[in-house]
Amino acid sequence: MLTSRGYWFFFVAAFFLALAILLGSTPLALICTTLLVWFLSQWFLFQLRLRLAAGRMTLNRVLRTAGGEATSVWSGQKVEVAVTLSSDGWLALPYVVVTDWLAPLARLRDGTTCVDGPLSSESPIEIAYTIECPGAGWLRFEGIKLQFADLQGFFTDTTFLHDLCEYRVLPPIVSKAPHVAFVKRENVLPLVGTHRHARPGGASELLDLRDYIPGDPPKMIAWKVSARRDRLITKELESEVPIRCTLFVDTSNSVRVGPVGETALCRLVDIAAGVAQANANERDLTGLCLFDESGIIDYVKPGRGAKHVLKLIGKLTDVANLIPQSPRATVFELVPVAFGLAQDVYPDWLSEDVNAFPFWLPWWAPQPSWTIPPGAPRYFWRFSPAYHREYRQRKQVSAVLSVRYGLGPGGLARLLEDDEMCVAYMQRFLAEHQVAYPFSFYDGQGNYLFRSPTKPKMLADALLKAVLHGKDNELFVLCIDALENIDHLAPLERAVCVAKARHHQVMVVCPWPVGIDPPGVKPSKNIAEMDNQLILQRLCTAQFHTAYREVRRAFRRIGVPVFCAGAGDSVSQILQRMRRLRIQERGVR
Amino acid sequence: MTKPADDQAPIMTERHYQAMSTLALSVVILIQIQQQATFLAGVALFVNVLIALVGAMAIFYRSSLSPLVVLIAIAAPQIAETFDFHNLQFRGDRRSMQLLDVGEVVWCAAVLVYFIGQYRLQTLWFGILPDDARVTTPPGEDPGPPKVRSARSLRPTELAALVFAVPAVVFFAQIAVMVLKHPWTFVDLEDARWKQLFVVAWTLLVVMFLAAHVFSHWRRLQMDRGSALLTLQDTLWDETGGEQRDINRWIVWKKLTNQQLTKP
Numbered sequence: 101m102l103t104s105r106g107y108w109f110f111f112v113a114a115f116f117l118a119l120a121i122l123l124g125s126t127p128l129a130l131i132c133t134t135l136l137v138w139f140l141s142q143w144f145l146f147q148l149r150l151r152l153a154a155g156r157m158t159l160n161r162v163l164r165t166a167g168g169e170a171t172s173v174w175s176g177q178k179v180e181v182a183v184t185l186s187s188d189g190w191l192a193l194p195y196v197v198v199t200d201w202l203a204p205l206a207r208l209r210d211g212t213t214c215v216d217g218p219l220s221s222e223s224p225i226e227i228a229y230t231i232e233c234p235g236a237g238w239l240r241f242e243g244i245k246l247q248f249a250d251l252q253g254f255f256t257d258t259t260f261l262h263d264l265c266e267y268r269v270l271p272p273i274v275s276k277a278p279h280v281a282f283v284k285r286e287n288v289l290p291l292v293g294t295h296r297h298a299r300p301g302g303a304s305e306l307l308d309l310r311d312y313i314p315g316d317p318p319k320m321i322a323w324k325v326s327a328r329r330d331r332l333i334t335k336e337l338e339s340e341v342p343i344r345c346t347l348f349v350d351t352s353n354s355v356r357v358g359p360v361g362e363t364a365l366c367r368l369v370d371i372a373a374g375v376a377q378a379n380a381n382e383r384d385l386t387g388l389c390l391f392d393e394s395g396i397i398d399y400v401k402p403g404r405g406a407k408h409v410l411k412l413i414g415k416l417t418d419v420a421n422l423i424p425q426s427p428r429a430t431v432f433e434l435v436p437v438a439f440g441l442a443q444d445v446y447p448d449w450l451s452e453d454v455n456a457f458p459f460w461l462p463w464w465a466p467q468p469s470w471t472i473p474p475g476a477p478r479y480f481w482r483f484s485p486a487y488h489r490e491y492r493q494r495k496q497v498s499a500v501l502s503v504r505y506g507l508g509p510g511g512l513a514r515l516l517e518d519d520e521m522c523v524a525y526m527q528r529f530l531a532e533h534q535v536a537y538p539f540s541f542y543d544g545q546g547n548y549l550f551r552s553p554t555k556p557k558m559l560a561d562a563l564l565k566a567v568l569h570g571k572d573n574e575l576f577v578l579c580i581d582a583l584e585n586i587d588h589l590a591p592l593e594r595a596v597c598v599a600k601a602r603h604h605q606v607m608v609v610c611p612w613p614v615g616i617d618p619p620g621v622k623p624s625k626n627i628a629e630m631d632n633q634l635i636l637q638r639l640c641t642a643q644f645h646t647a648y649r650e651v652r653r654a655f656r657r658i659g660v661p662v663f664c665a666g667a668g669d670s671v672s673q674i675l676q677r678m679r680r681l682r683i684q685e686r687g688v689r
Numbered sequence: 690m691t692k693p694a695d696d697q698a699p700i701m702t703e704r705h706y707q708a709m710s711t712l713a714l715s716v717v718i719l720i721q722i723q724q725q726a727t728f729l730a731g732v733a734l735f736v737n738v739l740i741a742l743v744g745a746m747a748i749f750y751r752s753s754l755s756p757l758v759v760l761i762a763i764a765a766p767q768i769a770e771t772f773d774f775h776n777l778q779f780r781g782d783r784r785s786m787q788l789l790d791v792g793e794v795v796w797c798a799a800v801l802v803y804f805i806g807q808y809r810l811q812t813l814w815f816g817i818l819p820d821d822a823r824v825t826t827p828p829g830e831d832p833g834p835p836k837v838r839s840a841r842s843l844r845p846t847e848l849a850a851l852v853f854a855v856p857a858v859v860f861f862a863q864i865a866v867m868v869l870k871h872p873w874t875f876v877d878l879e880d881a882r883w884k885q886l887f888v889v890a891w892t893l894l895v896v897m898f899l900a901a902h903v904f905s906h907w908r909r910l911q912m913d914r915g916s917a918l919l920t921l922q923d924t925l926w927d928e929t930g931g932e933q934r935d936i937n938r939w940i941v942w943k944k945l946t947n948q949q950l951t952k953p
Contacts, residue, residue: 118889135864147900149909154908456927509922510933520944
């Protein structure tokens with residue numbers, strides 16, 4: 101591509117050459133010819149170098165942590181990324197800007213992702229930087245963006261070297277809960293009616309030694325200790341009644357909104373993973389049920405063991421980075437985002453050679469209003485520059501999507517005319533590349549855009565099914581976004597009542613959107629000092645707080661505690677509740 | 690972390706280009722003064738002082754003045770001198786041209802070196818790649834690549850290559866001008882100047898057209914599968930776009946109408 105600098109140079113030199121010839125000035129003609137010959141030779145060399153280097157570049161990426169080279173990392177862990185670009189081309193490239201496509205989940209902590217310099221077979225280009233992941237999920241490195249230029253800045257070319265590398269980011273390890281002293285005052289069996297043990301209490305681990313009480317079985321006497329102390333001592337063994345905990349995690353669109361790695365869903369995944377790890381430490385059983393608006397995505401029966409925990413964490417990691425998809429999204433909103441992504445990752449597919457756009461098309465054949473879905477924003481003037489830009493971007497993005505998803509020869513034309521199909525494919529394109537775009541929670545009339553009336557019913561069915569298969573007293577943790585769904589909570593409340601009637605315990609964790617003050621936090625600024633944006637944010641926060649209070653009230657009525665996942669101590673609250681249940685199960689305190 | 694050029698002081702800095710440009714500019718001015726000794730001494734002096742000022746501003750004060758201003762300043766006295774030589778008329782230059790005249794060769798080489806140095810300095814100060822509107826540099830922060838070229842990327846080989854490139858280009862340009870001044874007969878134009886212009890324009894167009902097509906073809910040979918599919922798809926869309934548009938618009942209309950009808 102000729103830059104404006106190159107264009108002006110060529111134009112002025114050619115103009116003066118023509119002038120020199122017409123006016124008969126040989127020295128000037130000589131100067132201008134020299135400059136033009138140099139310009140053309142630079143262009144020729146630039147193109148030659150590019151063509152010779154194409155396909156001969158290789159990329160090597162290594163992630164290092166304190167423990168050495170890593171294939172998976174923990175969230176919150178500092179990771180050094182080293183990228184090496186090498187070329188075995190015949191000619192060196194005089195100037196290359198290499199920009200690593202930073203994984204959306206990663207946050208840059210040190211170094212830079214952009215390095216420039218010459219590239220030859222002897223001198224590779226290296227990029228080194230440090231990242232940190234705020235949440236669990238997948239680190240997706242697409243490759244590197246390469247921008248070539250000559251040393252004068254007359255010619256440039258951009259390409260992307262695709263080298264997809266994915267690394268699993270595991271949720272953070274929960275610090276081990278402080279040891280609880282299970283000091284039994286006396287061996288009291290669990291109350292009849294409260295506990296229905298399906299198996300006898302196994303005694304294998306030594307819990308304590310105490311003085312012999314008449315009636316203790318003789319086999320429990322610790323003879324060696326008794327001999328040492330000269331009185332009878334009885335061994336006490338731990339009761340091995342496991343607690344079963346099933347986590348119901350909401351992965352619907354409402355919890356996916358926000359920056360990648362900092363969504364409410366990531367917080368839920370952290371909580372669920374923390375509970376699973378804490379349970380594993382206590383040798384308890386943990387189950388997992390993932391659901392969204394459409395139904396149950398995945399269900400894992402309660403189990404224990406390292407393999408089971410890894411399985412749970414793997415499933416949680418897979419859903420942690422889900423990108424929201426809204427049926428109400430419009431082409432108007434999505435086209436600039438999708439085009440920006442295509443510019444970054446598929447620059448070759450946007451070049452005029454392979455993806456041309458006739459400039460007159462928006463003027464000649466604008467999209468008729470009868471093919472635009474009702475309610476979607478539209479342009480009323482076909483000569484509007486904004487409409488022209490959107491049409492061009494949509495055409496180029498549609499061509500890319502059509503090829504990427506194999507829509508066939510008619511795919512491009514279909515995507516250009518069908519708004520709904522175009523929106524669906526653009527959302528898929530963005531989701532696959534983990535690109536989040538800002539969604540608003542409320543529409544212009546103040547309606548919650550992620551209201552899902554069917555979600556509580558689905559969760560209720562899943563809960564009843566779990567209760568049906570439940571054995572001992574279990575703990576069901578419902579991580580559900582029930583905000584603004586208060587009118588549709590009745591089926592879920594009934595299911596919870598059934599669970600409680602069967603002596604199970606239920607608790608609700610309410611995911612909280614990022615960037616909104618959690619309940620109980622007082623706003624810092626006086627409303628008089630705020631601008632419109634802050635006032636709107638304050639109103640939105642107030643609306644969320646009201647909805648949260650209603651959900652809390654609804655569940656309090658049936659004796660179910662509700663926690664806010666925005667608070668930092670949600671995991672400890674759940675663990676505390678489980679401990680209480682465990683003590684109750686084991687009959688100790 | 691690997692920081693290739695941070696550990697050692699860079700061998701080459703922008704000062705090398707500044708020195709090179711200054712030297713070249715000085716040579717240009719000296720040769721111009723020598724060449725224009727007989728022509729309107731006051732005007733020549735004024736022009737050369739102007740060139741020196743513009744050049745110095747661009748080299749030492751990071752002025753964003755285009756080096757093309759210097760070309761204009763060089764061209765103006767040449768045109769005036771031609772005008773004066775031909776008794777205040779513009780005619781074809783009947784003066785003979787000597788191949789590889791030392792003065793002209795050095796002058797051309799100096800102008801070329803000045804342009805090379807000045808443009809390379811501009812890449813270090815004002816940018817080498819076109820601006821990306823989506824990327825903004827916070828005020829007060831030093832813009833690095835891809836905004837401007839980093840000093841770390843400078844290599845001594847850049848200067849070493851000029852030792853061969855500049856004489857080659859100057860020599861080729863001399864040959865080209867000699868060929869241009871040859872009385873061509875294949876163009877049936879009365880005025881020799883228009884004939885020369887025609888030859889230059891035609892040569893430039895043919896050379897650029899052929900080279901561009903060769904590179905374009907080469908690029909297509911190196912295409913990946915996705916780009917090839919895009920090319921085919923684009924060709925089909927270009928040829929049948931109107932028909933596809935009509936069909937799809939009716940399909941969408943039907944779909945939307947059905948949605949409206951089934952809406953409760």
